[in-house]
Amino acid sequence: MVTVTRVIDILNLKKLKPPILFYGRRKTGKTFLVKSFYRNAEYFFVKRNRTIFWENRKTTLNYDELIKIMDVALKDRLIIIDEFHRLPEDFLDYLHFKQLNNIILVTSTLYLVKNLLTRRSPILGLFLEYRVDLIDERDILVNLSELFSGKELIEKSVFLREPILLQWADLDLINVLERLKLTVPALVGEVFIEEDRELSERYEGILRAIASGKQTIGEITDYLYARKLIEKQSTSLVKSYIKNLLSMGLLKRYKEYGREKYYYLIDSPIIDLYFYLDEKYNFSETRLPREYFLEKIPFYVEDFFRTLFAKLTGYRVFIVKKPDLEVDAVLGKFQQAKVIIEVKWRKRLSKGQITKIEEKLSRFKNVKKILIVPDKSEMEYISSKIEVLDVNDILEKVLKSYPRLSN
Template sequence: MDYIIKRSEAQMISREKSWLMVYGRRKTGKTFLLRNFCKFDAYFLVKKDLSVFSGESRITIDEMKKMAKELLVAGKSVAIDEFQRLDESFLEEFTVIHPKGKLVVSGSSMRIVKKLFEPNSALLGFFTPVKIGFISPGNALRELKGKLRPAEAIELAVFIREPWLIPLYNGENIVDFVHKVITNSKFIISSLLGEIFSEEERELSRKYQAILRLVGSGIWNTKELASILYSRGIIPDSSVTHILQYLKNLEEMELVESIKIYNSKSNFYRLSSPIMNIYYYLDSRYDISSREISKEEAKPTLEKLINLEIQNFIADLFAEKEGGRKEYYISPEKEFDFIITKRNRLEIVGEVKWKKAESKDVEKFCEAAQHLPGKKVVIFRQGKAESSINAEDIMSG
């Protein structure tokens, strides 16, 4: 079953007149977005063997360079996808043409992206960066509205924010779908670092993989992360300073998400990708990278993990709609699923009850959160109570 999700980023890219560098981690739909939702006078895709596709034709890099320059001088628009596969001097030849026409380059290499915007870069100032992350919660839900029952639409939207998962969905329930993906696509999930790193950075990649696995297994605290990495000989000592830049880089590439803990200087780290989060957690418990796991064996843990991802998705949706920031509330006495702040002012305290829920759950939550300012909201899968909304309300909102 296929869904074509219209993304708000397409309008921004099409509307912008300046030269752009579109970037983001692999499998976020950059190529699909550029080819299907943005209009260019010429679109070039650079393959790994350094051949170039232009429409249905295969051309050389020199031919692409000549065509692109001529079009830009004529005031036309040109897109070069997977530009990081080209020699670094390639784009420097285009600077003499700037700002004629509109040049959009797209890639997923962290090294190239960072180098492009270094203070001494020859390309600094020629391109405006445009980050392509996951599909927004609102865009995903708009596509599914009326096509699935409200609760099922929300459950599926959690995962199809990652475009590569869309063609894999065949109408099954969410537990069956997630089990199918982690079973059949484990090599895709574990290789999402992919072209972020070049060949000479494999040792660096090993450190990033170790961090991803730990965060995916549920280790969210930087002190605990650093301690485990040190015990495994991956960093020279247990100081958190050794991992902060790695976490920052992973966050920039939308592999890791940093969530502020309310009224604290600490952050909660989790994997940005729901399917990646579930895969690495299950791998830490069941070693699924080395063996097959049946749905029956995985189901209790899968249901728990899927509910956590639904909770996080709903928090993102509230943040998007309110124009606020998602934060967590964690204290020794109590935790709340999410809060939304605006300009450091608490606006919403939220609790997600996606399984069976009753009025007493709302009463218990409101009593526990009464010391906090802001609106109190409980989200049910179905059913209704005072101070609560359900899946149908979300889809109609």
């Protein structure tokens, strides 16, 4: 199994100190990150039946025993409580009263994010919040570059940002993706486990809409209304659900360059791919040909590079979607474009195709223009007007700025 060192997260955590609330979607590596970073902590895991497993002592406790141990035996030790939302509600009052500075809480449910960070929460303001998302693009690229190269390195990196897929890193990517029919619904369903059925269906409906290409609030609202998942065609109603999905890291959004309009994407390629294939081809009940799994890979690669270059440059991502002009990414400060990126994820580009890209990007003045391809040695023509980068060039850029951990 491939192990990825999450250098970016580790450096971020070095700047913080407990008490900290770790949260995020299920299976993003929260527990592994917390346990590996806080190696000397006492680790407690709350089971579904509300009993608590104390890993350091290999023993199971009830709630009253946990509180007694925290108050007496471990008052000077760092404590981690994983899935703490399963504890009785008065645990929050206990935290408010004690105001402990030696505790780490870990959760994965939408319910907690909605309720812990509200004005009425007993622990509001007592904890720093740290959301654990998918593995950072820089971390996955650097780690996987020891095993893969070229086009395969990028496509594996796109999907292996999901920690659960790392154990199959050496297998054919499509063979792995074909066998996630049960995994993805379970990943998503766990997030909404505290919600009633109607709300869960609305959240899933939003994910299905976006995976199908409905990326604006208006398009998502129309989709939900047409499927009778909302009672009225109200964008304001849908915005509240979108906000929750953004806060959990299930969605992300990009502002359109020069306009007050946002486009929403599913952050996880495997979640997006599952709902895309299920909506279009009934994937959940049908075995699909290999080529169907390849349809959206260029889309995921584009987004991978968007986010990667935003982190490398420190600029914000914008996108351009107009009837006469569409650009994969604009990177800039405020509303001032600094870098324009076009991604062409194919084996060969003709001189004519490159010339068309030059003409399209020439509409942007005084900006750096980048064309990303898998391997520039296979291009018929190298533009003098655009900086052409391939996988090797990008890996070199990442390695040049990649931080190193000190002992």
